[in-house]
Amino acid sequence: MGEGKPKVDLKSPKLYINRELSWLEFNRRVLEEAQDKTNPLLERLKFIAIFFTNLDEFFMIRVAGLKKMVSAGINKPSFDGLTPKEQLKKISRKTRELLKETEKTYKELLTLLKKEGIHIYTYRELPSRLKKKADKYFKEFIFPVLTPLAVDLTHPFPHLPSLSFNIIVEMIGEELRFGLVPIPKVLPRFVELEEGKFVYLEEVIVNHLKELFPQQEIRSYATFKVTRDADIVIQEDEADDLLEAIEKGLRNRKFGEPVRLEINGGSELTISLLKDELELGEDDIYRMRIPLKLSDLWSLYKQVDRPDLKFTPYVPYYPPQFEVEVFTALKNSSSILFHPYESFDPIVELIEEAAEDPNVLAIKQTLYRVGRNSPIVEALSKAAQKGKEVTAVVELKARFDEESNIVWARKLEEDGVHVVYGVPGLKTHGKLLMIVRKEEGKIKRYVHIGTGNYNVETAKVYSDVSYLTSDETIGRDVSRIFNVITGYFHPPELKKLYISPVNLKEKVLSLIENERERIVAKMNSLVDPEVIQALYRASQRGVKVELLVRGICCLRPGIEGISENIKVISIVGKYLEHARIFFFQGQDEVYISSADWMPRNFHRRVETLTPIEEPKLKEKLKEILEIQLKDTAKARILQPDGTYTRPKKRDFNSQEYFERWVREYSL
Structure with missing residues (x-):
């Protein structure tokens, strides 16, 4: 700063961008990838799915948190100067702008897919031969699993789980009646009638509503989806058993307070009913002109076998230094791996070799998001069964992975692994692996420190760095970190970390x-x-x-x-x-x-x-x-x-x- 210039207040709210609005700008960049003509067509469709998946989580956590603050009467602005109420207003406005763009983009993609012989029909658009197939599918597969629900004086409005997808039907009788049809998750969202010819599941159901509500005059219908507060608040100091407390929280998550209603179709009377039942305001209602729950496009992406419309599959490079035993590769030199360009296999192989190696005495590892059918979890179980000291720090509070992590934690415990649920009041997010090995009458530690999770599936698409080393000082530091995580947390004396x-x-x-x-x-x-x-x-x-x-x-x-x-x-x-x-x-x-x-x-x-x-x-x-x-x-x-x-x-x-x-x- 030059002489005479006034000193700038670096804490001024004008110098900061609001966190939530910045996140919405990030999701706009995801949408831009769906709009980018240089991306293969089915990849563009997948980015629409990512956009909606992201938006669901944003409303379940961030918007829900702001709503709780407003309900509690908290008006304190964040460091960017916006109060919770002001943030919610701006979020609502920006989200609607983004949804308009998404509607336009999705319609354009449907037209391009048709040119490639991939049709996603509404029921009305189906040629007669495909309508017959859709009707047959309804009779054989859909009708047996549907549960039509009446909503009237004797049938109260049901409690719908978060992100559940439903049809609401307005009927005219002696008095006004409503009906609800939950759309089953067990059936494919995109029903393939012939190769490359799909129809939306809800479209087939909607065109058979008279069979679900016989002798009723149907006035209108709409599809809708409710998003609820999904944040699990655990009072760890009051919980006797963290695992049980989180399991209870998971059960409650499905029925948290509603934060958003998405609806396609329906009369004002129908919308009014849903508003009242869900206790939502006008700013919380998003009227859509494209099908809801397009996060399901993930399944269509996987269903359609058109490699020409997807990114060319990439095989990660396996560095030649790991073609020998991993311990040999790391004994005298450290390594940096850049995933997914370089293979994640050496990390998996390191744990698998450690499980079998008679010279390995102990394995300690943090597990934040592991994924399904994890070879890493299998190797830890095998090591414990072979009598090694195995410790897994399983973070039960990893958001949206709690259920999966509970399953892994129980399995590991059953196989003899010491399972620790982290540090009270903190999430264990660090990515650490330590293997203690006996070599030439001494103890040697092999360490992996990563920027990403120990998840072999996401390692194929997440760009992350792995550091593999047998450096003594780093090994001792990692050992001390594990001791404070598994024991009573106190500041450890570390030399490098x-x-x-x-x-x-x-x-x-x-x-x-x-x-x-x-x-x-x-x-x-x-x-x-x-x-x-x-x-x-x-x-x-x-x-x-x-x-x-x-x-x-x-x-x-x-x-x-x-x-x-x-x-x-x-x-x-x-x-x-x-x-x-x-x-x-x-x-x-x-x-x-x-x-x-x-x-x-x-x-x-x-x-x-x-x-x-x-x-x-x-x-x-x-x-x-x-x-x-x-x-x-x-x-x-x-x-x-x-x-x-x-x-x-x-x-x-x-x-x-x-x-x-x-x-x-x-x-």
């Missing part, structure tokens, strides 16, 4: 404050106001700050005198950018982390920040960052007003480049 909620944030702030040249930071979300202020101060010192932030970013770049030296890029494409990599050029320090720069990661989670010191590995991570900064095909550049623009020339796709690059850059 930093952890939340102890000292990770302080280290990040210190690195930013001490930098005098350039910062390149890649993460999913940037929300923490103190970190943003530190980045503003760095920019004011003349430090070049380049941020690769896929999702939420509350920092405003390009403001004169404050953030003109900051550039923010978001890359949304074929792979989900998930890695956290940080480079501080003046200090020549490179770190990977499980943590985004958000208050929850700094204060309410157990996270790790790991220095990468080996020169070759540092160079590999630096090059990954430099390549991503050059992206023009899938990059969007954040503007000071919170919107994103695309480069004029879109000629370099970093994700496509990495598919070739890893084969040339194998370490």
Whole structure:
């Protein structure tokens, strides 16, 4: 800052973008991938499914949280200056804008699919031969599983689970009556009548309503979906058994307070009934002109066998150094793997080898989101059965994975694994694996530290970094972290690693404050106001700050005198950018982390920040960052007003480049 210039208040709300509105901008970028003509047609359809899946979770958690604040009379603005009530208004307005765009995009995609011989019909559009097939399907498969429900004086409005999909029917009799038909989840949403010829399940049901409500005069009908508050609040200090408390929370989740009604069709009387029964206001109602629950397009994407309309399948590169036993590969040198471009198999093989190896004494691992049929869980079970000391830190509170994690936890316990449910009041989000092996009469620790989950399926589509090492100091640090997670949590004495909620944030702030040249930071979300202020101060010192932030970013770049030296890029494409990599050029320090720069990661989670010191590995991570900064095909550049623009020339796709690059850059 020059002499005589007024001091800027870096805490001013004007310098921050609202978190929720920034998230909606991220979902707009997902929608843009559905609109992008360079993407294969079925991939564009899949991005529509991702858009709606994202939106469901956003309403179930973020909107539900704001509504609870309004109900509790909380008017305190967030650090960007918006009160909960103001945020809800802006969310409603922006969501409607996005839905209008989505309706248009979806209709365009249906037309393009027809040209490719893939038809998604309404019942009325069906040719007569296909109508006969649809009627037969209704009689044989749909009708037996339907449960039509009357809604009148003697039949109260049923309690509908969150995200359940229903048909509501308005009938005229001596008095007004309504009927409900829950659309069964056990049947395919897109009914294939002939190859490439589909009809919406609800369309078939709607055209047989008279068989479900005989002797009734049907006046109108509508499809609708209710979204409920899905946040599970666990009073851990009051819970006798965390597992039981979360199981109870899962049961309650289906019937939380309604936060949104989506409806297609129906009279004002029908909408009025639903509004009253669900106790929702006009701002909570979204009238749709395309089919609801299009998150189900995932299933259509999988059903249609048209490789020509999908991304070319990519086979991850298997680095040659792991063609020997993994322990041999890591004994004298560390390794960085860049997924999904480089295979996740060496990590799976490391655990599988450890389970069989008679020299392995103990395995300790954190499990946040594991996925189904996990070979990692199987290997941990096998190791325990073979008499090894196996500890699994299973995070039961991983949102929307609670049920799956409870199943794994029980299975692991039955097989003799020491299962720990993390630290009270914190989520264990750090990705750590430690294998203790006896070698030449001594103990040697092999460690894996990742930015992503131990999930072999998401490892194929999430862009993440794995650090594999037998470095003694890091091994001791990881050992101490496991001890404080499984014992009574206290700040451990660590030599190289930093952890939340102890000292990770302080280290990040210190690195930013001490930098005098350039910062390149890649993460999913940037929300923490103190970190943003530190980045503003760095920019004011003349430090070049380049941020690769896929999702939420509350920092405003390009403001004169404050953030003109900051550039923010978001890359949304074929792979989900998930890695956290940080480079501080003046200090020549490179770190990977499980943590985004958000208050929850700094204060309410157990996270790790790991220095990468080996020169070759540092160079590999630096090059990954430099390549991503050059992206023009899938990059969007954040503007000071919170919107994103695309480069004029879109000629370099970093994700496509990495598919070739890893084969040339194998370490």
